Structure formats: structure tokens, C-alpha cells
Amino acid sequence: MAYFENINKVQYEGVKTDNPFAFRHYNPEEIVLGKTMKEHLRFGIAYWHTMTQDGSDPFGSPVNIRNWWGETPMETAKNRVEAFFEILEKLGVEYFCFHDVDVAPEGDSLEEFFQNIDEITDLIKEKMDQTGIKLLWNTANMFSNPRFVNGAASSNNADVFAHSAAQVKKGLDISKKLGGENYVFWGGREGYESLLNTDMKLEQDNIARLFKMAIAYGEKINHKPQFLIEPKPKEPSSHQYDYDAATAMAFIQKYGLEGDFKLNLEGNHATLAGHTFEHELAVARCYDALGSIDANQGHPLLGWDTDEFPTNVHDTTLVMVELLENGGIAPGGINFDSKVRRSSFAMEDLFLAHIAGMDTYARGLKAAAALKEARFFDELKEKRYASYTTGIGAKIVAGEEDLESLTTYALANDEIKMESDHLEFVKSRLNDFLF
Numbered sequence: 001m002a003y004f005e006n007i008n009k010v011q012y013e014g015v016k017t018d019n020p021f022a023f024r025h026y027n028p029e030e031i032v033l034g035k036t037m038k039e040h041l042r043f044g045i046a047y048w049h050t051m052t053q054d055g056s057d058p059f060g061s062p063v064n065i066r067n068w069w070g071e072t073p074m075e076t077a078k079n080r081v082e083a084f085f086e087i088l089e090k091l092g093v094e095y096f097c098f099h100d101v102d103v104a105p106e107g108d109s110l111e112e113f114f115q116n117i118d119e120i121t122d123l124i125k126e127k128m129d130q131t132g133i134k135l136l137w138n139t140a141n142m143f144s145n146p147r148f149v150n151g152a153a154s155s156n157n158a159d160v161f162a163h164s165a166a167q168v169k170k171g172l173d174i175s176k177k178l179g180g181e182n183y184v185f186w187g188g189r190e191g192y193e194s195l196l197n198t199d200m201k202l203e204q205d206n207i208a209r210l211f212k213m214a215i216a217y218g219e220k221i222n223h224k225p226q227f228l229i230e231p232k233p234k235e236p237s238s239h240q241y242d243y244d245a246a247t248a249m250a251f252i253q254k255y256g257l258e259g260d261f262k263l264n265l266e267g268n269h270a271t272l273a274g275h276t277f278e279h280e281l282a283v284a285r286c287y288d289a290l291g292s293i294d295a296n297q298g299h300p301l302l303g304w305d306t307d308e309f310p311t312n313v314h315d316t317t318l319v320m321v322e323l324l325e326n327g328g329i330a331p332g333g334i335n336f337d338s339k340v341r342r343s344s345f346a347m348e349d350l351f352l353a354h355i356a357g358m359d360t361y362a363r364g365l366k367a368a369a370a371l372k373e374a375r376f377f378d379e380l381k382e383k384r385y386a387s388y389t390t391g392i393g394a395k396i397v398a399g400e401e402d403l404e405s406l407t408t409y410a411l412a413n414d415e416i417k418m419e420s421d422h423l424e425f426v427k428s429r430l431n432d433f434l435f
Helices: 037-041 047-052 073-091 110-131 158-178 200-220 245-254 267-272 277-286 313-325 349-373 376-384 391-397 403-412 420-434
Strands: 043-046 095-099 134-139 182-185 226-229 261-266 290-294 334-336
Touching (some): 037 313, 037 349, 043 047, 043 073, 043 349, 047 095, 073 349, 110 158, 134 158, 158 182, 158 200, 182 200, 182 290, 200 226, 200 245, 226 245, 226 290, 245 261, 245 277, 261 267, 261 277, 267 277, 267 290, 277 290, 277 313, 290 313, 334 349, 391 403
Parallel strands (some): 043 095, 043 334, 095 134, 134 182, 182 226, 226 261, 290 334
């Protein structure tokens, strides 16, 4: 059965097209800096927002029109698999991501949940084998069910920790079954509401224990995906342990997880943490820990996780600058952790939203490539830090100076001047950029 009978495969038609179901900038086979666009961008689609999000919000009931509802939860789950792969194929997207509860109903017990997951992922594997579409990453939803009211690995209840471990084990089994390239941990409720009744050290130690169990089990079953932590500062917890990229890296280093874990960074989460998306990417790059990204944006007038499709070319250009400087994003990708707006309830809006996001990132890639080829930012930085390439600066970088020798130097050179040629250079480059 076709779920989107009136929509054909979306093609690249260029900027002059008036076809809303066509790409204007995303040309998957176009070569940019020696690689095709699809190799640079490695687009993925999120199962949760695309297939299970119903258009409800804290102030209103579901509104989305969808034609895959069945007589039972399992029938609906099977229909969703068919519809999802139709979307992937028609958009030409080669990767996808999911939580365990996205693809299969939980049922009345953990055993039933696992049986449902096995049955649905058998169907998913069939579709993957037929289409060549790959699993970018999967994860366990350990935040929605009431049992996770006080967290999962960070829960005060050891039985909840055990249940969480079982979900992670099953998630890794499924990852191996489907050839997952990454595995994500997003601690949706791994945080606290009040320090007055919280043992922060025990909770973080327990999170690390679960992560190390995952590493050990992956080695046991001979499946080693790239493990990723996805930071978020707050919401639903008032303070979450993986606040931002820097906080997550401190956690990774404290518990000796550097060899196994990198970061999956999201645009809207960066906004909630008070950062730009490119800041979070740059922090991860400093630690050689930029693993994958969730592509979305927040609304500038709203202070919550709106998960809008990315449409700001300026932002995506700066994101792609970071990804190019990183040498690419593989084995991670650019996953659209984005949902259509409540007013976009029609089936076809799922396509229009993804087309807009894919085009925006493609346009950002082209702009970032032009900046890289012109060495625009490279030259700015080289000029700005030129004093560290010769003389006393080069000696500082080489580790040849200490406090005493630098004090002697400073006393003898107690006059810092702004170099006029550097100022003129900056002005000229800014004029090029702005005008």
C-alpha cells in the first residue's frame, strides 16, 4: 500500500523551480570540496517526530491527519514501517533513527515489549535490505514511562536501573541486528529537581556504570557502534547532568569514557543552554568528540524545546563550517530531530518540512565550502594569532618559557601596541563579508 500516492520521488530542480515538492539546493550527487552532497550531509529522519508525533501540545489535543492507524497498536506499528520507508525513499534519505518505543508498543510487560520490538524490527530489516537504507542510530526511551519519574540510570530505585539496563541491552541487540552505526544515550530525566534530596555523586556514578555496561556488552556481542551522549540543559528536569557539550565532556573524561563516547549535539538544546549551535560543535571538536548532530532550531520567542525544522541559512552555514573543519561527520550524520508545526497537520507537510530542512543545510554547505575555499576564517585567525608563530609567542607554544623568563621578557617589553596592518586587514575582510 502507498501512503503518499500523490507524491512522487522528490528531485533536484534548482532555484528557479516553482514545484514545492522539489529540491532547490540539495543535489545529492553534486560535488562539493571533493565529495558529493549526500556524503557530506548524511541526512537521517527521526522516526519519533515523523511517525508518532500527533500534533498535540500542552494546550491542545492531537490534530495530525494520518492514514496508518490500524485496529491494534501492532497493526499501526507495522503500517508505520511501510509509510516511513516510503518517505525515506521518496526523499532520497539514506539513514534513519528511532527510540525503541517509537517502533513498537510497550504492551503489558517487558517481555511483551521485547517480543513486539523483535517482530517490528524484523519488518524494518526487510525494508532496509530491500532499499539499502541504513540505521544511523537507535536509542532507548527511558523517560516517557511513569517508572522513570525520577530518572533511569540516575533513579533512586535500583529496580528502575535494572529495567533501564534491560532496555539498553535490547537496544544494542537491535543495533547489531540492523547494522546500526551509532548508539545514543539521551538522559531525558537524568537530572534532579532539588539538591536537598539528591545524591548527585551516586546518580552520576550510576549513569557511568550503565555506560560501561553498554561498552562491555557491545564487545561481548562483537558489535561496537559509536556511542553518543546527547546533551540537554533542562526540561523535563530542572537541571540535567548532561547540561551542554562541555559538561558532557567533563563527565566523559571523569569516568574514562573518551575512547568509546562522543557527542550527538542538537541545535535547539544548544539554544536552551544559552549557546549557539556552532559553539557546541566547536567545543566538541576541541575534544575530538563531535560524533553526530540533530538538526533543528528553536523559536526565538519561545523558551522551550520547539524542535522546528531548520530554515535559517546563516545558522546552517556556521554549522557546516564546523562539520567541514571536523573533516566530516561520519559515522554520524545530520538527523532531522524536527517536527511539523501544529498547523501543519496534513500528510504532505511531512515532505515539505523535510525538503525545506534539507535545502537549508545544502545551501549552508555551499556557503561554508565557499568560505573554506577562500580561507576566509583561516586568514582572520592566522592574522589574529600571528604573535604566537614567531619570537616569544613561538617559545610559549613550544613550552620553552616559564613564569620567571616571561616576567623578564614582560619587564623589558612593557608596551603593547595594536598593529595597524592587522586592523586594516580585519576591516577589509569584514567589508568583503558584510558588503
